[in-house]
Amino acid sequence: AGFHVVGIDKNQARANAVDNGRNYIGDVSDDDRVGLEVKLQDGSWYHFDGNQIAAVLCYFLMLDPQGPQRKGLVIETLVTTKMLGAIVAKAGESWIIDDLLVGFKYVADVLKTLERDGRYRHVTCSPDQLVLAAEESHGIMVLPTIRDKDATPACLYLAILYQRLRREGNTILDYYLDVLEHLGGYADVNRSIMMVGADGVLRKDRIMDALRRRPPQVLAGQAVQKVVDYWNEDAFGPFVSESDKLPRNVVQMMTDRFVITVRPSGTEPKLKFYCQLIPGSELSSVRGMGLLNELRGKADSIACLLYSELLSLIDVSIGPVGLLLPDIIDLDRKCAFEQKTVPKLREKISDGSVTRLDDLHVWLTAEVSGLIPGADPLPALRAPVAYLCHGWSDELGSITLFRDLRTWAM
Known part of the structure; x- marks a missing residue:
């Protein structure tokens, strides 16, 4: 059986799953984030990141011929996988809001606006038409009545899918690989540039300032087509307060092959950036785990190049050896x-x-x-x-x- 594990650590969950099945589905002790791992034939475990979990759930709910085949509204933050947009487009008669700032309070604001006005920007629907809301950090919402991330309903859907796949002799990883082959070359890599002390704070601020004053025309060898600065008050409205500036301290840069989003931490001298790979015109002949590894390799390479390019804005150089060290x-x-x-x-x-x-x-x-x-x-x-x-x-x-x-x- 699959497991919905509440309030125990990953190693304990794995131990519980050894004699009972090939997967475990878990949430942390406050029931708000979803975790998923699949035990492989060689005894190792494959860890799903938050983007992959969101993609599996969205595909199951909207496109799976044996699933609910829902139509309706999908909401995600700007740093969550672009694969959800492809799913919504294939489902038809549905909407996606995919440019929210990080945090489920912004998802709740959308639902409140829909409840009050019946409309949010280009979307005209009711909150009851919500299919899924997701963020890359393992937050999922499938019930519009709960205006925050909630792991329990999401884990129930994953358990239903798991039971079906097990009867068929497959795993949720097999399922995700099929989704990837169906939708194309999506992959997501998130990295952090950790710095220390007052000098680190100055460094991260200098990088953000440089991105705003001199937006790059090329990133990782690709021409930048569009730059979005969430501090732009003409585009996103005036700051409500000084505290409103912090979550809006985001710069997003788009190319034909990937989207890069850069945002500093508000509590420590750290800069986070997100690389979202999107399908190009060429089709890969690779399938299965080979395709997953190929796409992850491309996204990792782009992220490494970007890491170096961001540091060059403050005249710091780091080579491939340093880039391979963990971001902690x-x-x-x-x-x-x-x-x-x-x-x-x-x-x-x-x-x-x-x-x-x-x-x-x-x-x-x-x-x-x-x-x-x-x-x-x-x-x-x-x-x-x-x-x-x-x-x-x-x-x-x-x-x-x-x-x-x-x-x-x-």
């Missing part, structure tokens, strides 16, 4: 790892001062002890070390320690 690591530590630790690591391998992988791990752990305070840093280093090993193979490939390190990283 702040920018200065990423740069220090790239500029100081990497040369030392290469020297340790080549000069023979360390011959055993365990000893190298001990040295590396001490070298980057502050990288992720309170946590073992080694798991965060696998991807960047794998990248380094690929580049060092010709020169260091004959060294046993190097080969052991490469095996560990891969």
Whole structure:
């Protein structure tokens, strides 16, 4: 059976699911966000992000021949997958509002306006015609009477879908791959540039200011077709108050291949950006997991380029090794790892001062002890070390320690 797990952590939910099925469906203890994982044949787990969960639910509710085949209103924030718009277009006789600021209070405002006026901008309908409201951070609403994200009804729909798929010998991951093949090349990658202290606050403000004063004409090699600044009072109305400026501190840039949205955190020196890949004119011949991985790879590559391009606005440079470190690591530590630790690591391998992988791990752990305070840093280093090993193979490939390190990283 599928599981609707309330108030336990992911590892406990996985343990509960081992003997009972291939999926678990969960929400956090306050019942407001949806989590979904699928157990694969090799025993590993595939984690669905919030965009993928929203896409599965929307497709099931509107386009699945064995589903409810609903028509009506879909609402999403501006950083939620563009796949929902494609679903609404194929369903017909339906509407989508897809440019709301982040937060379900804006979804509630739409429903209140529809209830009061019967109209919200181009949409004329009643709140009862809501099919789905979603945000990328795992928030889902399917009942218009609950003016906030609510995991329970969404989990019930996922459980219904899961039971049907299991009888057919399929998983929700199989279902999502079919949806992807049907609708085209959508993928979403979210990244953060973490900074620290007062200097970090200044840096994030400088990036946002640069985007507004000199909007980029090209992003990640693609011409920018449109720039939307939510601080534009002519387009979005005057600020209601000073606190209204914070959620509207958003700049969105659109190309023919992807949409980029940049917004700073209001509570810490962090800049978040969202890369939303949309289908191009060419069709991929890849199917299944190959297609999913191909699209994710494209979105990851665009996000890495954008990370560097945003930093160039404040004259900071970071290479591919630093970009492969998790975003929980702040920018200065990423740069220090790239500029100081990497040369030392290469020297340790080549000069023979360390011959055993365990000893190298001990040295590396001490070298980057502050990288992720309170946590073992080694798991965060696998991807960047794998990248380094690929580049060092010709020169260091004959060294046993190097080969052991490469095996560990891969």
